[in-house]
Amino acid sequence: xxxxxxxxxxxxxxxxxxxxxxxxxxIHSLKVGLAITLVxxxxxxxxxxxxxxxxxxxxxxxxxxxxxxxxxxxxGKGLNRGLATLVAGAMGLGSYYxxxxxxxxxxPIILGAVVFLLVAGVTYIRFFPQxxxxxxxxxxxxxxxxxxxxxxxxxEDKIIDIAKKRVTSILIGGLISVLVCIFVYPIWAGDDLHNxxxxxxxxxxxxxxxxxxxxxxxxxxxxxxxxxxxxxxxHSKHAEENLANFARLEPGHGNFLFRHPWKQYLKIGSLxxxxxxxxxxxxxxxxxxxxxxxxxxxxxxxxxxMSTETGKALKELAVAINKMVxxxxxxxxxxxxxxxxxxxxxxxxxxxxxxxxxxxxxxxxTVASLLVDVVYCTDKLAESxxx
Amino acid sequence: xxxxxxxxxxxxxxxxxxxxxxxxxxIHSLKVGLAITLVxxxxxxxxxxxxxxxxxxxxxxxxxxxxxxxxxxxxGKGLNRGLATLVAGAMGLGSYYxxxxxxxxxxPIILGAVVFLLVAGVTYIRFFPQxxxxxxxxxxxxxxxxxxxxxxxxxEDKIIDIAKKRVTSILIGGLISVLVCIFVYPIWAGDDLHNxxxxxxxxxxxxxxxxxxxxxxxxxxxxxxxxxxxxxxxHSKHAEENLANFARLEPGHGNFLFRHPWKQYLKIGSLxxxxxxxxxxxxxxxxxxxxxxxxxxxxxxxxxxMSTETGKALKELAVAINKMVxxxxxxxxxxxxxxxxxxxxxxxxxxxxxxxxxxxxxxxxTVASLLVDVVYCTDKLAESxxx
Numbered sequence: 001x002x003x004x005x006x007x008x009x010x011x012x013x014x015x016x017x018x019x020x021x022x023x024x025x026x027i028h029s030l031k032v033g034l035a036i037t038l039v040x041x042x043x044x045x046x047x048x049x050x051x052x053x054x055x056x057x058x059x060x061x062x063x064x065x066x067x068x069x070x071x072x073x074x075x076g077k078g079l080n081r082g083l084a085t086l087v088a089g090a091m092g093l094g095s096y097y098x099x100x101x102x103x104x105x106x107x108p109i110i111l112g113a114v115v116f117l118l119v120a121g122v123t124y125i126r127f128f129p130q131x132x133x134x135x136x137x138x139x140x141x142x143x144x145x146x147x148x149x150x151x152x153x154x155x156e157d158k159i160i161d162i163a164k165k166r167v168t169s170i171l172i173g174g175l176i177s178v179l180v181c182i183f184v185y186p187i188w189a190g191d192d193l194h195n196x197x198x199x200x201x202x203x204x205x206x207x208x209x210x211x212x213x214x215x216x217x218x219x220x221x222x223x224x225x226x227x228x229x230x231x232x233x234x235h236s237k238h239a240e241e242n243l244a245n246f247a248r249l250e251p252g253h254g255n256f257l258f259r260h261p262w263k264q265y266l267k268i269g270s271l272x273x274x275x276x277x278x279x280x281x282x283x284x285x286x287x288x289x290x291x292x293x294x295x296x297x298x299x300x301x302x303x304x305x306m307s308t309e310t311g312k313a314l315k316e317l318a319v320a321i322n323k324m325v326x327x328x329x330x331x332x333x334x335x336x337x338x339x340x341x342x343x344x345x346x347x348x349x350x351x352x353x354x355x356x357x358x359x360x361x362x363x364x365x366t367v368a369s370l371l372v373d374v375v376y377c378t379d380k381l382a383e384s385x386x387x
Numbered sequence: 388x389x390x391x392x393x394x395x396x397x398x399x400x401x402x403x404x405x406x407x408x409x410x411x412x413x414i415h416s417l418k419v420g421l422a423i424t425l426v427x428x429x430x431x432x433x434x435x436x437x438x439x440x441x442x443x444x445x446x447x448x449x450x451x452x453x454x455x456x457x458x459x460x461x462x463g464k465g466l467n468r469g470l471a472t473l474v475a476g477a478m479g480l481g482s483y484y485x486x487x488x489x490x491x492x493x494x495p496i497i498l499g500a501v502v503f504l505l506v507a508g509v510t511y512i513r514f515f516p517q518x519x520x521x522x523x524x525x526x527x528x529x530x531x532x533x534x535x536x537x538x539x540x541x542x543e544d545k546i547i548d549i550a551k552k553r554v555t556s557i558l559i560g561g562l563i564s565v566l567v568c569i570f571v572y573p574i575w576a577g578d579d580l581h582n583x584x585x586x587x588x589x590x591x592x593x594x595x596x597x598x599x600x601x602x603x604x605x606x607x608x609x610x611x612x613x614x615x616x617x618x619x620x621x622h623s624k625h626a627e628e629n630l631a632n633f634a635r636l637e638p639g640h641g642n643f644l645f646r647h648p649w650k651q652y653l654k655i656g657s658l659x660x661x662x663x664x665x666x667x668x669x670x671x672x673x674x675x676x677x678x679x680x681x682x683x684x685x686x687x688x689x690x691x692x693m694s695t696e697t698g699k700a701l702k703e704l705a706v707a708i709n710k711m712v713x714x715x716x717x718x719x720x721x722x723x724x725x726x727x728x729x730x731x732x733x734x735x736x737x738x739x740x741x742x743x744x745x746x747x748x749x750x751x752x753t754v755a756s757l758l759v760d761v762v763y764c765t766d767k768l769a770e771s772x773x774x
Contacts, residue, residue, distance in 0.1 A: 033507035
């Protein structure tokens, strides 16, 4: 029993942490509850029930499926569902009437063939990458509605009447979710994308700011979590693309107009991932560093300078993105780190390693070279942000 | 009109290409069509229709939603749907009876409160990363079923009867999809994962095999697509995790037993991504190479050797994974590339760059160092595959 209690406390703590990480999760859950409670009143209010009958179920259904975390995702699902229902409903009715104009024996065969071909065709179309990204849900709903209408049409006499009621309930359900989603504490995918990109660049900056000291000056075992933060940047492509797809659909809000250049964010994201790959290689050198410190010290100064200044520049770029201002402070840091890179090159020119064992110097030279590479990447990033 | 025709031809070509890339897509589409046609016969066969009524709709519904590309994904959705329906149905009935034991005015309020709390709670739980990966669909179906049962319960008198019919139709629908999915030309997520991992390692091998010649011997502008293949490896994490989740659920098939160590594949995948990051940095040097060839030539031999042999080793590892044999040939190549790495170090030891401008040598040294790093990564990969 004590074990059970401990387990329960653990789960509770996890639940609490989930909410603290992002309080909007709590808000979203309450919003979904609200939307469903609203639509449920449909069932309770007698006049509405009498006109809709059991079709009111579709409104509940729609609210549950359409209510997504962000406004963009909800709008996307709502539009997909609405359009697909209308088109598939019309086509289903059409093929039903087409089939019923033939004889009693041929009818089910024709209907079966039409359903088979259409379902197989649409399922195939879902494999298109562009379709999958944006219209996957719509195509699924299309298959669903088409089958329900054309197949059940065989049974129901008042098919038009039922179709009308269903479409209306779905539209009402969709409308309720979209309204609740937009007007009760809206959660914008665009904001999320904006913050994600800015956070990712900040994480890269954190790493570089700490890296120089960490590599050249072997210090105490203090908190090094900032050195691991960049790892999430490596895999953020999927999340970024999803958010950009949702953000496209959102109406203007806050600082974002309707046609905000969301694609530019994807470009910035891809550049920061390029940076992150280089940083991952640098991180590898942190753990395998066995270079004698007298060799390290020869390149220490310009390298630390490069790393720290680039880190600061990245963090300033993150701030600039976040506040949507031109990254002027970042440019100053970039200039400094470029000067440090030049210094490094002149240091190397004067035959620095003459006499020492070159093998031992390889890691430091590589680190230096990668840092130059990172400076270059960051420069491209800054350009891209300026656009 | 000519434009329209051109457009149509273009779409047709795209459709054809989609099928040629992976003929299983065509097969999957036909399978879904088959499953839906099968379940539609429910509506046509009179005795079945009379016992199920409009609940038969739920069978059609289930088939459409559950039919996924791979066996694992279909089983996952089917299990999620089945379990969630049973649990939610029972709970919905319970809360309906609980509420109806109270007065007429209090009843809707209690029911509304229960629905609100449960929906908000389950929506919140969906944010757990572990839940999201495996049970997201089940939780959605839970909300759906619970709402439909407890809310519509208010209206229907024969609620138990309806619930029984619906559960039966859903089970029948699920069974049809799963049977069609497994017994008609099955598509296994496990095979896909297996091939994906092996293909990815092969792509890395292709790059390295070509890289040495490409960097050190500036040759003709022949087909260089093999140098770009590695890029997809950078972003394969998401796909690998999904496939591993599906593969876990699949029964034994071909060379795979039921408890095949799918997690090991994720480990191998993560190591090959580490390799891919280094390769991305190497690729950067291909385009920015301005090193004089007399400096390059000093390291040319061991570097080309390292790159080619590691490339061959990776390709042999890919073959070994694919055929599930111990990678003995790969080990020979690894030994060769390690010898080349040793040679490189001794070459450097004898003061190779004495007198030359060290700045110009930096890129080559970095490339060499990265190659050593890749050799090290590959070694870990080989170890991991041996396990």
